[in-house]
Amino acid sequence: MRDKTHAEHIELWAEFVKTHPRSVWIKEVKPLIDSQIIMANKFYERLAKTEGGMEKIKRLRELRIRKGVV
Amino acid sequence: MNREIKERTILDAFAEDFVHVVQKHTKYIIVSGFVAIAHGRSRGTEDIDIIIEKIGKDTFMKMHNDLLLAGFECIQSEYPEVIYDDYLRDKTSVRYVRKGLLIPDMELKLAKDELDEYQIKTRKKLPLTGLDLYFSSIEMNIAFKEELLRSEKDMEDAKHLRIIYSDTLDEKEIAKIKADIRRLRLS
Numbered sequence: 001m002r003d004k005t006h007a008e009h010i011e012l013w014a015e016f017v018k019t020h021p022r023s024v025w026i027k028e029v030k031p032l033i034d035s036q037i038i039m040a041n042k043f044y045e046r047l048a049k050t051e052g053g054m055e056k057i058k059r060l061r062e063l064r065i066r067k068g069v070v
Numbered sequence: 071m072n073r074e075i076k077e078r079t080i081l082d083a084f085a086e087d088f089v090h091v092v093q094k095h096t097k098y099i100i101v102s103g104f105v106a107i108a109h110g111r112s113r114g115t116e117d118i119d120i121i122i123e124k125i126g127k128d129t130f131m132k133m134h135n136d137l138l139l140a141g142f143e144c145i146q147s148e149y150p151e152v153i154y155d156d157y158l159r160d161k162t163s164v165r166y167v168r169k170g171l172l173i174p175d176m177e178l179k180l181a182k183d184e185l186d187e188y189q190i191k192t193r194k195k196l197p198l199t200g201l202d203l204y205f206s207s208i209e210m211n212i213a214f215k216e217e218l219l220r221s222e223k224d225m226e227d228a229k230h231l232r233i234i235y236s237d238t239l240d241e242k243e244i245a246k247i248k249a250d251i252r253r254l255r256l257s
Binding site for chain 2: 010013014015016017018026030034036057060061
Protein backbone atom coordinates (compact mmCIF):
# COMPACT_ATOMS: atom_id res chain seq x y z
CA MET A 1 0.00 0.00 0.00
CA ARG A 2 1.36 3.41 -0.94
CA ASP A 3 1.56 6.16 1.64
CA LYS A 4 -0.96 8.94 2.07
CA THR A 5 1.03 11.44 0.01
CA HIS A 6 0.26 9.30 -3.03
CA ALA A 7 -3.47 9.50 -2.31
CA GLU A 8 -3.17 13.23 -1.72
CA HIS A 9 -1.43 13.65 -5.07
CA ILE A 10 -4.22 11.79 -6.85
CA GLU A 11 -6.77 14.12 -5.24
CA LEU A 12 -4.76 17.25 -6.10
CA TRP A 13 -4.35 16.17 -9.71
CA ALA A 14 -8.04 15.27 -10.06
CA GLU A 15 -8.96 18.71 -8.72
CA PHE A 16 -6.59 20.28 -11.25
CA VAL A 17 -8.21 18.34 -14.10
CA LYS A 18 -11.67 19.25 -12.84
CA THR A 19 -10.88 22.95 -12.71
CA HIS A 20 -8.91 23.29 -15.96
CA PRO A 21 -9.88 22.69 -19.60
CA ARG A 22 -8.64 19.63 -21.43
CA SER A 23 -6.32 21.78 -23.53
CA VAL A 24 -4.36 22.54 -20.34
CA TRP A 25 -4.15 19.15 -18.62
CA ILE A 26 -3.61 17.16 -21.81
CA LYS A 27 -0.23 18.87 -22.22
CA GLU A 28 0.84 17.30 -18.93
CA VAL A 29 -0.62 13.85 -19.59
CA LYS A 30 0.14 13.33 -23.29
CA PRO A 31 3.95 12.99 -22.95
CA LEU A 32 3.52 10.44 -20.18
CA ILE A 33 1.05 8.29 -22.12
CA ASP A 34 2.84 8.59 -25.45
CA SER A 35 6.36 8.02 -24.12
CA GLN A 36 5.35 4.74 -22.47
CA ILE A 37 4.04 3.40 -25.77
CA ILE A 38 6.82 4.82 -27.95
CA MET A 39 9.56 3.50 -25.64
CA ALA A 40 7.97 0.04 -25.43
CA ASN A 41 7.57 -0.29 -29.18
CA LYS A 42 11.14 0.95 -29.76
CA PHE A 43 12.31 -1.71 -27.32
CA TYR A 44 10.44 -4.41 -29.24
CA GLU A 45 12.06 -3.15 -32.48
CA ARG A 46 15.49 -3.58 -30.86
CA LEU A 47 14.54 -6.95 -29.42
CA ALA A 48 13.38 -8.16 -32.83
CA LYS A 49 16.87 -7.52 -34.22
CA THR A 50 18.61 -9.67 -31.60
CA GLU A 51 19.25 -13.39 -31.83
CA GLY A 52 16.08 -15.16 -30.72
CA GLY A 53 14.32 -11.83 -30.44
CA MET A 54 11.40 -12.71 -32.67
CA GLU A 55 10.80 -15.88 -30.66
CA LYS A 56 10.74 -13.80 -27.46
CA ILE A 57 8.28 -11.39 -29.02
CA LYS A 58 6.12 -14.36 -30.03
CA ARG A 59 6.18 -15.55 -26.41
CA LEU A 60 5.32 -12.07 -25.17
CA ARG A 61 2.35 -12.03 -27.53
CA GLU A 62 1.23 -15.41 -26.25
CA LEU A 63 1.32 -14.02 -22.72
CA ARG A 64 -1.47 -11.71 -23.79
CA ILE A 65 -3.59 -14.48 -25.25
CA ARG A 66 -5.36 -15.18 -22.05
CA LYS A 67 -8.61 -16.82 -21.24
CA GLY A 68 -10.00 -13.76 -19.51
CA VAL A 69 -13.39 -13.31 -17.96
CA VAL A 70 -14.10 -9.75 -16.94
CA MET B 71 -1.23 20.26 -37.90
CA ASN B 72 -4.78 20.55 -36.65
CA ARG B 73 -4.76 21.50 -32.96
CA GLU B 74 -7.34 18.86 -32.06
CA ILE B 75 -5.27 16.15 -33.73
CA LYS B 76 -2.10 17.37 -32.06
CA GLU B 77 -3.73 17.10 -28.65
CA ARG B 78 -4.70 13.48 -29.15
CA THR B 79 -2.52 10.96 -27.36
CA ILE B 80 -1.47 7.73 -29.05
CA LEU B 81 -4.21 6.00 -27.04
CA ASP B 82 -6.83 8.55 -28.16
CA ALA B 83 -5.95 8.07 -31.82
CA PHE B 84 -5.83 4.30 -31.48
CA ALA B 85 -9.27 4.20 -29.85
CA GLU B 86 -10.91 6.60 -32.31
CA ASP B 87 -9.44 4.81 -35.35
CA PHE B 88 -10.61 1.44 -34.02
CA VAL B 89 -14.18 2.45 -33.20
CA HIS B 90 -14.46 4.25 -36.53
CA VAL B 91 -14.54 0.73 -38.02
CA VAL B 92 -16.47 -1.02 -35.24
CA GLN B 93 -19.36 1.44 -35.17
CA LYS B 94 -20.23 0.59 -38.77
CA HIS B 95 -21.17 -2.91 -37.60
CA THR B 96 -22.36 -2.73 -34.01
CA LYS B 97 -22.82 -0.58 -30.91
CA TYR B 98 -19.84 -0.44 -28.58
CA ILE B 99 -18.68 1.02 -25.30
CA ILE B 100 -15.22 1.86 -24.02
CA VAL B 101 -14.90 0.81 -20.38
CA SER B 102 -12.50 0.67 -17.42
CA GLY B 103 -9.00 2.18 -17.32
CA PHE B 104 -9.13 4.28 -20.46
CA VAL B 105 -12.24 6.03 -19.14
CA ALA B 106 -10.16 7.37 -16.26
CA ILE B 107 -7.17 8.13 -18.50
CA ALA B 108 -9.39 10.04 -20.93
CA HIS B 109 -10.40 12.15 -17.96
CA GLY B 110 -6.82 13.13 -17.22
CA ARG B 111 -5.77 10.32 -14.88
CA SER B 112 -2.00 10.42 -15.19
CA ARG B 113 -1.05 6.80 -15.61
CA GLY B 114 -0.05 4.51 -18.42
CA THR B 115 -1.79 1.45 -19.81
CA GLU B 116 -1.16 -1.16 -22.47
CA ASP B 117 -4.75 -1.76 -23.43
CA ILE B 118 -8.16 -0.27 -23.95
CA ASP B 119 -11.26 -2.30 -23.13
CA ILE B 120 -14.19 -2.34 -25.52
CA ILE B 121 -17.48 -4.24 -25.24
CA ILE B 122 -19.64 -4.70 -28.31
CA GLU B 123 -23.14 -6.09 -28.76
CA LYS B 124 -23.54 -9.85 -28.94
CA ILE B 125 -23.27 -9.96 -32.72
CA GLY B 126 -23.39 -13.12 -34.81
CA LYS B 127 -20.46 -14.67 -36.60
CA ASP B 128 -21.29 -13.23 -40.01
CA THR B 129 -21.39 -9.67 -38.69
CA PHE B 130 -18.18 -10.26 -36.74
CA MET B 131 -16.40 -11.58 -39.83
CA LYS B 132 -17.32 -8.45 -41.79
CA MET B 133 -16.15 -6.23 -38.95
CA HIS B 134 -12.90 -8.18 -38.59
CA ASN B 135 -12.17 -7.88 -42.30
CA ASP B 136 -12.79 -4.12 -42.15
CA LEU B 137 -10.41 -3.90 -39.17
CA LEU B 138 -7.73 -5.66 -41.22
CA LEU B 139 -8.27 -3.20 -44.08
CA ALA B 140 -7.88 -0.35 -41.58
CA GLY B 141 -4.46 -1.66 -40.50
CA PHE B 142 -5.32 -3.68 -37.40
CA GLU B 143 -4.61 -7.34 -36.67
CA CYS B 144 -5.83 -9.74 -34.03
CA ILE B 145 -3.15 -11.27 -31.79
CA GLN B 146 -5.13 -14.45 -31.18
CA SER B 147 -5.58 -15.56 -34.79
CA GLU B 148 -5.76 -14.28 -38.34
CA TYR B 149 -8.86 -16.40 -38.94
CA PRO B 150 -12.12 -14.69 -37.95
CA GLU B 151 -13.94 -18.00 -37.53
CA VAL B 152 -11.35 -19.12 -34.97
CA ILE B 153 -11.54 -15.78 -33.16
CA TYR B 154 -15.30 -16.01 -32.94
CA ASP B 155 -15.74 -19.72 -32.17
CA ASP B 156 -12.78 -20.27 -29.85
CA TYR B 157 -12.78 -16.96 -28.03
CA LEU B 158 -15.69 -14.57 -28.36
CA ARG B 159 -18.46 -17.16 -28.26
CA ASP B 160 -16.70 -18.63 -25.22
CA LYS B 161 -16.99 -15.23 -23.46
CA THR B 162 -13.25 -14.72 -23.86
CA SER B 163 -11.74 -11.45 -24.98
CA VAL B 164 -9.46 -10.99 -27.99
CA ARG B 165 -6.87 -8.32 -28.63
CA TYR B 166 -6.31 -6.17 -31.69
CA VAL B 167 -3.17 -4.14 -32.33
CA ARG B 168 -2.00 -1.93 -35.16
CA LYS B 169 -0.32 -4.31 -37.59
CA GLY B 170 3.25 -5.03 -36.51
CA LEU B 171 3.02 -3.39 -33.09
CA LEU B 172 2.56 -4.97 -29.67
CA ILE B 173 1.06 -2.05 -27.80
CA PRO B 174 -1.39 -0.55 -27.33
CA ASP B 175 -4.02 -3.21 -27.82
CA MET B 176 -7.78 -3.13 -27.91
CA GLU B 177 -9.26 -5.85 -25.70
CA LEU B 178 -12.56 -6.69 -27.33
CA LYS B 179 -15.36 -8.81 -25.92
CA LEU B 180 -19.01 -9.46 -26.64
CA ALA B 181 -21.69 -8.37 -24.18
CA LYS B 182 -22.20 -11.40 -21.99
CA ASP B 183 -25.10 -10.64 -19.68
CA GLU B 184 -27.83 -8.13 -18.85
CA LEU B 185 -25.30 -5.89 -17.10
CA ASP B 186 -23.27 -5.53 -20.29
CA GLU B 187 -26.45 -4.96 -22.29
CA TYR B 188 -27.46 -2.26 -19.80
CA GLN B 189 -24.00 -0.67 -20.13
CA ILE B 190 -24.41 -0.46 -23.89
CA LYS B 191 -27.98 0.81 -23.60
CA THR B 192 -26.89 3.63 -21.27
CA ARG B 193 -23.67 4.48 -23.13
CA LYS B 194 -22.63 8.11 -23.37
CA LYS B 195 -20.29 10.46 -25.12
CA LEU B 196 -18.41 12.36 -22.45
CA PRO B 197 -17.56 15.91 -23.57
CA LEU B 198 -14.90 16.39 -20.89
CA THR B 199 -12.74 13.80 -22.66
CA GLY B 200 -12.74 15.75 -25.91
CA LEU B 201 -13.06 12.39 -27.69
CA ASP B 202 -15.65 11.19 -30.19
CA LEU B 203 -16.21 7.89 -28.40
CA TYR B 204 -19.04 6.16 -26.57
CA PHE B 205 -18.21 5.22 -22.99
CA SER B 206 -20.12 3.28 -20.37
CA SER B 207 -21.51 5.71 -17.83
CA ILE B 208 -19.27 7.19 -15.15
CA GLU B 209 -21.50 5.58 -12.51
CA MET B 210 -20.98 2.20 -14.19
CA ASN B 211 -17.21 2.60 -14.26
CA ILE B 212 -17.03 3.66 -10.63
CA ALA B 213 -19.25 0.76 -9.56
CA PHE B 214 -17.17 -1.83 -11.44
CA LYS B 215 -13.91 -0.48 -10.09
CA GLU B 216 -15.08 -0.26 -6.49
CA GLU B 217 -17.15 -3.46 -6.36
CA LEU B 218 -15.55 -5.93 -8.78
CA LEU B 219 -12.05 -4.96 -9.88
CA ARG B 220 -10.84 -3.39 -6.60
CA SER B 221 -7.07 -3.25 -7.30
CA GLU B 222 -5.19 -0.25 -5.97
CA LYS B 223 -5.08 1.17 -9.49
CA ASP B 224 -8.82 0.66 -9.96
CA MET B 225 -9.67 2.28 -6.62
CA GLU B 226 -7.51 5.27 -7.59
CA ASP B 227 -9.26 5.48 -10.97
CA ALA B 228 -12.62 5.50 -9.19
CA LYS B 229 -11.45 8.18 -6.78
CA HIS B 230 -10.27 10.31 -9.69
CA LEU B 231 -13.61 9.99 -11.49
CA ARG B 232 -15.53 10.71 -8.27
CA ILE B 233 -13.68 14.03 -7.93
CA ILE B 234 -14.11 15.01 -11.58
CA TYR B 235 -17.86 14.30 -11.46
CA SER B 236 -18.44 15.19 -7.79
CA ASP B 237 -21.24 17.60 -8.64
CA THR B 238 -23.26 15.28 -10.92
CA LEU B 239 -22.74 11.69 -9.75
CA ASP B 240 -25.87 9.61 -9.24
CA GLU B 241 -25.08 7.64 -6.07
CA LYS B 242 -28.36 5.70 -6.28
CA GLU B 243 -27.39 4.50 -9.73
CA ILE B 244 -23.95 3.45 -8.44
CA ALA B 245 -25.60 1.49 -5.61
CA LYS B 246 -28.00 -0.18 -8.05
CA ILE B 247 -25.17 -1.22 -10.37
CA LYS B 248 -23.13 -2.56 -7.45
CA ALA B 249 -26.11 -4.70 -6.44
CA ASP B 250 -26.33 -6.01 -10.03
CA ILE B 251 -22.59 -6.77 -10.02
CA ARG B 252 -22.97 -8.79 -6.80
CA ARG B 253 -25.94 -10.65 -8.27
CA LEU B 254 -24.52 -11.32 -11.74
CA ARG B 255 -20.74 -11.42 -11.32
CA LEU B 256 -19.98 -12.26 -7.71
CA SER B 257 -22.55 -14.86 -6.73
